[in-house]
Amino acid sequence: MRMKELFIFLMHLRSVLNISRKNIKDNLLNISFFFIRISIKFLNQKIIQIKINQEQNMPRVFDPERDDPTVKLIKGVTTFFEEQKYKLSDNEINEFIKQMLKRERYSQMVQKYLQNKIEFPDIIIKNSCSKGHFFFNTSNYPFQYFPSDYNQQKNEIILCKNQIKNLLELQENLDRELTLAYDRNVEKKDLSSDADFACSQIRACRIQLDNYKKLDDGSKRQLSQTCARFLFRHKGPNQDKLPHDMWVRYTEKILDKFDYCYNLTYPFK
Secondary structure, three states: OOOOHHHHHHHHHHHHHHOHHHHHHHHHHHHHHHHHHHHHHHHHHHHHHHHHHHHHOOOOOOOOOHHHHHHHHHHHHHHHHHHHHHOOOHHHHHHHHHHHHHOHHHHHHHHHHHHHOOOOOOOOOHHHOHHHOOOOOOOOOOOOOOOOEOOOOOOOOEEHHHHOOHHHHHHHHHHHHHHHHHHHHOOOOOOOOOHHHHHHHHHHHHHEEEEEOOHHHHHHHHHHHHHHHHHHHOOOOHHHHHOHHHHHHHHHHHHHHHHHHHHHOOOOO
16 A cells, blocks of 8 residues: 555544544554565565475576586587597598499389489588578487488489488488489479378388388387478478468378378388
8 A cells, every 4th residue: 555545544544533643643654664564574475485496396406518608618619529520521421322322222223213214313412501401300309400301303412411420320311312302203203292292201201210220110100200290391392381380280181191101112122
């Protein structure tokens, strides 16, 4: 209650109780001090309760890797130089791809290109890919980024060597994009169509995960679905035609429809 309102209230009491003006002033001061003491006591209790809640429910622990800017900077620089140290060279990548395509696993694919006189996709190696172009994060997928992309207009596979740490990562990413290229070039699929793109993406994620021999089929199927869902959501050819929330629901629906494509592993043996 404000002082003016309190004074009006006491004036009203005076008319009722016939209190003298002097007593009103004394009572006003006493009541004011009383409200101040109550307010201070209430605030102190709230502060104590907040501190107790923080100690019980939200303990604040100093984590130098998260809170100390110097440690964060040192960690960032160290990570950068480690990536540079273990980064694959162009010669290593080209030699690996050359030998990889000679394996029996890829023989049927290579044969199809040769028999039909179809141009094999160009493989472009880049060293300065930014995460905003080809890379997507998801906590449910064990591979943090997808450092590759297939451009069907140019028939090019882009490999981002600055984000590929080893030959296994190179092979799994290349397998995924080779599947998309095969569907477009040999199977004559239209990857600008949601239906064809969905089926190809499911196949591509499955074939990528075949590189992990210790994965049981249940885990492989689940990871393949997660991979396809995420890539279709971010790379789907018609995503600009729907609001984001509708596109997400549409993604789930169309991938469920083409779930059978998981078992279509041609042309890989």
